[in-house]
Amino acid sequence: MMGFQPVVLWTDLLLFGLLGCILLAAWSARRSEPMRAAWGRVGASGVGMTSLTLLLIFVLVGLVDSLHYRERLAPAGVAAAETKPQLSTDVRSALDALAEPLRTRVEKTYSAPLAWQLFARQTVEGKDGSQHREFPRLKYGGAGLQYPEQDLAGDVAGRIATGLAAAAGVWLVLAGAVVGLVARSRRVPFGAGWRAVWRGKGGLAWRAMLLTLAGVLLLVGPVTALATEYHVFGTDKVGQDVLFLTLKSIRTALVIGTLTTLVTLPLAVALGIVAGYLGGWVDDVIQYVYTVLNSIPGVLLIAAAVLMMQVVIDTHPQWFETAAERADARLLALCLILGMTSWTGLCRLLRGETLKLRELEYVQAARAFGVSTTRILARHVLPNLMHLVLIALVMDFSGLVLAEAVLSYVGIGVDPNTISFGTMINAARMELAREPMVWWSLVAAFIFMFVLVLAANLFADVVRDAFDPRAS
């Protein structure tokens, strides 16, 4: 029997931990009136909910890709049944299992999107032993077609139609559920609930969410229907499906965009508040530290740290059981390094705000009553800085996702075996010089990255507008 054993990589643990923290924070924020009002403004914003829906879809893909396991190998022979079952050295994720056909149907080399032939001519031996050069048929892409020249367009159109129909069905079910919920919470009949949703009276911007969902489903449906038979985004140099690679890249981008904050946040908040509130030599020391860190050009500091970390990983192969754990360690280390180099901006901002807060009457009053410093910081200063922290976190995310691509290009990003937008772009870059050009992996990586970053940027704007007290 094939079984499996769950594997928890460090980044998985931290990613799910972070998710738990966010849910916990959301739960506790429910009680705070200003927080509820601010999130209410985010929820009522069409742009905000559109971008949030897109982000949540990305997060869902990333989380599914973070459930890792190792397969148990089938024991060889009868005697082996008694021994400890052997584990495969391949660490897979739930996404790999879901997209099993995409992962396993590997062609020889490049093939264009929806192609049934390889992209390059190869020498093929005919039945009579003669050799001629032609575009060989793909092993998997369009393999079901008997006469691909004539049947391809019809088959693709049929699949798109099926996909669209399925998407419409799923959307109707989801929309029905949402409208039903809104109708129930407002205690009105279904039709009135539908009108409330459509006119934006459901509390949240449901209409924007449902429209976004419709748009996404209209793309996902046909792509899924096509992906069972074709390589929708083509294949790369070693014949891997580009659609699969882009889906896997999402997790890497999310990990870098979110886990980095685990380092930035504590450092920036603790040091910024302490420096601003205490002043004196503490302030001098902290300012000195961040001026030093700031003065080193970012890329160089990251490069130096990554190079050194690579030496550590290379000289201690015994720490890692599988290649995935090694790549994961490098990914985590990259997050830590990015965090170490990027906390200074937020720290300076928080220090400046604390300097202002320190002089306010209620803080002065608390100090006059003899409240301890830690308590003042925790109860009176920190809560009034949280909006800045939140805005900075959301704003940083898109920058980090973009930075990963550049760093991977420079050679100081993720492990070359980790699938990420950066490694995809890096691998595809060379192929632009080919004639005719291999453009699909680049375009796929750039489009996915663009949608993710655009959604993050738009969401960050909405969050900033909702939380910044200076905004009207």
Next chain:
Amino acid sequence: MFAYIVRRLLYAPLILIGVNLLTFALFFVVNTPDDMARMQLGAKRVTPEAIERWKVERGYDKPLLFDGAAEGAQKLTNTIFFEKSLRMFVFDFGRADDGRDIANELTTRMGPSLAIALPTFVLGLFVTVCFALLLVFFRASYLDFWGVVLCVAMMSISGLFYIIGGQWLVSKVWHLVPISGYGAGLDAGRFLVLPVVIGVIAGIGGSARWYRTIFLEEAGKDYVRTARAKGLSELQALFRHVLKNAMIPILTGVVVVIPSLFMGSLIYESFFGIPGLGSYTIDAINSQDFPVVRAMVFIGSLLYIVGLILTDLSYTLVDPRVRLE
């Protein structure tokens, strides 16, 4: 003001020492020279003799911070920290792993770096300020709205896309300029046009949006209303009053990067094959040439500190109310 500048100048070496300590810790304490030798020599089973030879050749066979065996001042000077880190203060960077003199490379490669970085910076600043002023001029109209949307979309596109897309379109499809390379003298011009234009376009999104918020804040102030009330046209009010007064927040972000232009751009120089300091750095990173990386870190932080001091000075120039004390 003089006293302030002197104090800032005295603070600079302190920062540089901090930078040096940090890089020293990264390069020599996290990994011992032995680790580095083993990695550079490549093979898993290198002999101790080979490691020793590698260290002697590069001067890594000395103690890290303190040499107990040496005499007098040599106790401190005959160490890796003194030889490799402190000597940078007199611009003695030693030799790269390929044996070339680093200081010499720096001076010859500075030119090409500046040739691409300076035009990109000046043109970029001009274009983004104009674009931001245009958006403010048409504020609260459809033009403004779609302009901001365009900015957000442009800042969401990866910088690599601009480069790759630009190279493909301009050089491969239109055959206007060579795809990459560099020439001596005026010949360099045709190689520089594309990277400069792409650099300017890639930078518009983020900065124009930021300048727009600054200008908008300034344009809502009372003195601008007075200016309009006394009969100035909207354009005059924008250029004569808003632009001048919005200079302070813009200067903070802009002046500090001017000295760093010498460092060039890693990505652009490597994509366009320009033999400047950026591509030098990227080559050093890829070949794990640590002396070069250390030298670039030092130069980079030195230029940043110069930039900070220049920023302070520029404040007093544009705003007489600011007095440095």
